[in-house]
Amino acid sequence: MHRDVERILINGEEIRERLDCVAKNLMAEFASDGLVVVILLKGALVFAADMCRRLPVTMTVECLNISSYHGNIKTSGKVEFLDRKMPEVEGKKVLIMDDILDTGLTMCAVSDALLELGASEVRSCVLLNKRKERAGMCEADFKAFDIDDEFVIGYGLDYQGRYRNLPYVGVMKQESI
Secondary structure, three states, X not given: OOOOEEEEEEOHHHHHHHHHHHHHHHHHHOOOXXXXXXXXXXXXXXXXXXXXXOOOOOEEEEEEEEEOXXXXXXXXXXXXXXXXXXXXXXXXXXXXXXXXXOOOHHHHHHHHHHHHOOOOEEEEEEEEEEOOOOOOOOOOOEEEEEEXXXXXXXXOEOEOOEOOOOOOEEEEOHHHO
């Protein structure tokens, strides 16, 4: 365990087992080819790579560089699309993959933008769903884990760009923040 981790919340084996279950649920919904997976960078990269390998359909993978935290531990409340070019989604089924659903602002902003670009359907899949009230009605369609409102790192999640490579999800020590 890393010295900045208070405790391991979800270990690697638990993640692998749960992703297998989520993949089965996704395949029940997206069994046909032609899916567009939109990965929200950078946090969802590890999760999305593992999920995509579990989905035996022909898919296009796109990445969006999005920011709402801006280096802080709480969202700024402003979602920034850091890429100039959006993916081609007109008439296609889209699955957004993100690391964590916190306030819901990012997921709602991305979903709305993809629908405005003509996506026929937009669904979402997250590794972690924080149990908390959200701004708006944005909830994940698929989720691997529900967690309490704690600051977590690892398995793609970071603090100031660090800890994404940890093979588990851990709660960060308050004195390390």
